[in-house]
Amino acid sequence: MTMNTQLTLDQLRSMNLYGMANAYEAAMTLPVHEQPAADMLLGKLVDAEQLFRKEQSTKRYLLQSKIRYPAILEQVHCNAARNLTRDQLLSLSDCSFIRRGENILITGATGCGKSYLACALGRQACSLGYRTLYFGMNRFLERIAQTKLDGTFVRVLNQIERTHLIILDDFGLQPLDATTRIALLQILEDRYGKQAIMITSQLPVAQWHDVIGEPTIADGIMDRLVGNAHRLELKGESLRRKKLDKNV
Incomplete structure (x- = not known):
């Protein structure tokens, strides 16, 4: 993992964007020729963050219920x-x-x-x-x-x-x-x-x-x-x- 990648991950997590961080980390572990293009990567990150937040919300509501x-x-x-x-x-x-x-x-x-x-x-x-x-x-x-x-x-x-x-x-x-x-x-x-x-x-x-x-x-x-x-x-x-x- 490069220093720039780690810096990006740290910044995402500092902003509580854990879904994005996890998806970005997974994408960056792929061989370079298999990594998605920038536009596809952005879409995957947004989808991952949305899913992560939904899962966290469900866990919180279930616990409170x-x-x-x-x-x-x-x-x-x-x-x-x-x-x-x-x-x-x-x-x-x-x-x-x-x-x-x-x-x-x-x-x-x-x-x-x-x-x-x-x-x-x-x-x-x-x-x-x-x-x-x-x-x-x-x-x-x-x-x-x-x-x-x-x-x-x-x-x-x-x-x-x-x-x-x-x-x-x-x-x-x-x-x-x-x-x-x-x-x-x-x-x-x-x-x-x-x-x-x-x-x-x-x-x-x-x-x-x-x-x-x-x-x-x-x-x-x-x-x-x-x-x-x-x-x-x-x-x-x-x-x-x-x-x-x-x-x-």
Whole structure:
């Protein structure tokens, strides 16, 4: 490697152009007669930098999202027995529902793959540049209660408002208290028609009103949740049980 090449690499890295630096270093290790012409090299460097930044952004969004499972859409089973078609999954895979501010409600019996599907869609959102936050519902209840105690409630609401996709997993395992009902209504009000929320639950959507409690607030929450939602009602036997039986 020549001194000029090393100087260029040092300058690129000092400007945080790591994708360009790596591509330039790779090109300069080729024999002289195989090195690309200047115009082609410039194009390759720009492409490499763009790809590098996208990969770094995806890693950062995935880390911040706290998504529960390392799920991917390619491993989601689509068949008639699950009441989930490949076309349904493909229609959501570009995450344009987030841009349109549409919600996704995923229901089904325990073990049927609701959380896995939600996490796969969440990871896909991160890879496409959408900020995502995952909450198990119990942790969400704890988080809201804690923010009320330590005075960070408004700050947390602002963080959630800036997030493109919120995932609430296992909704309905316990009734909501007054504080959480108000918080959820506020979150939905801030996001309605602008950003998306995804909810999984063992309970059919028709029973959510009772879980929320306080009819007036429940009406407001359900109106904002269901009005523009994609509803996926997963069926079939427990995938966890099938996997366990297969390993026995």
